[in-house]
Amino acid sequence: MEKKNYITPQGHKALTDELHQLLRVERPEVCQLVQWAAANGDRSENADYQYGKRRLREIDRRVRFLSSRLDDAVVVDPATVRSEKVQFGATLTLRDEEGREKTWSIVGVDEINIELGRVSWQSPLGRALIGKEIDDEAIVVSPQGQTTVEIIAVKYVTLT
Numbered sequence: 548m549e550k551k552n553y554i555t556p557q558g559h560k561a562l563t564d565e566l567h568q569l570l571r572v573e574r575p576e577v578c579q580l581v582q583w584a585a586a587n588g589d590r591s592e593n594a595d596y597q598y599g600k601r602r603l604r605e606i607d608r609r610v611r612f613l614s615s616r617l618d619d620a621v622v623v624d625p626a627t628v629r630s631e632k633v634q635f636g637a638t639l640t641l642r643d644e645e646g647r648e649k650t651w652s653i654v655g656v657d658e659i660n661i662e663l664g665r666v667s668w669q670s671p672l673g674r675a676l677i678g679k680e681i682d683d684e685a686i687v688v689s690p691q692g693q694t695t696v697e698i699i700a701v702k703y704v705t706l707t
Contacts, residue, residue: 550619551619551621552616552620552621552655552656552657553620553621553623553635553655553668554620554623554655554657554658555622555623555624555625555636555654555655555658555706556622556624557658557705557706557707558654558655558657559617559620559622561657562613562616562617562657563617565609565613566610566614566617569606569609569610569613570610573606574603574606574607574610577599577603580595580599581595581596581599581600581603583595584596584599616657620655623635623636624636624705625637625638625652625704625705625706626703626704626705627703628703629703630703631680631681631701632678632680632701633676633677633679633680633701634653634678635654635655635668635677636652636653636654636703637652637653637676637702637703638650638651638653638701638702638703638706639651639652639676639698639699639700639701639702640698640700641676641696641699642697643694643695643696644694644695648699649664650664651664651665651666652664652665652666652706653666653667653673654666654667654668654706655667656668656669665706671687671688672687672689672696675687675688675696676698679698680698680701681698681699681701682697683697683698684696684697685697685698
């Protein structure tokens, strides 16, 4: 069974930009370094050569990962969603049990950024909220314990 990799257009662009940076800028620079270092002789004690080869392996591993993620990507633009229910791409205002309000956006697993209020649709919070509506309560079960949140607002906007 194929697993979907839902992602916003901004997340897709970020992954594409990183892939381009690795392939078009970093990898050619490291290849030149390795070629220069190899020409200097004994490779077994050549730190530039050894570092360069290690960095090339890291770049190639990341390129394979990014290519795979982009191949499986299903781009969903939150601004095009018209729903009262919480779906991928929703930006929500939630009220917790103590009355504190917090805004979260439900994004793809490659876009998680807690400081910006972005959680994955596969996270405990995301799973608890998908399918809910304004004024619904959701029970969030996480490693920190169980908490109840109330959905105050749901909107679909392009993330910046």
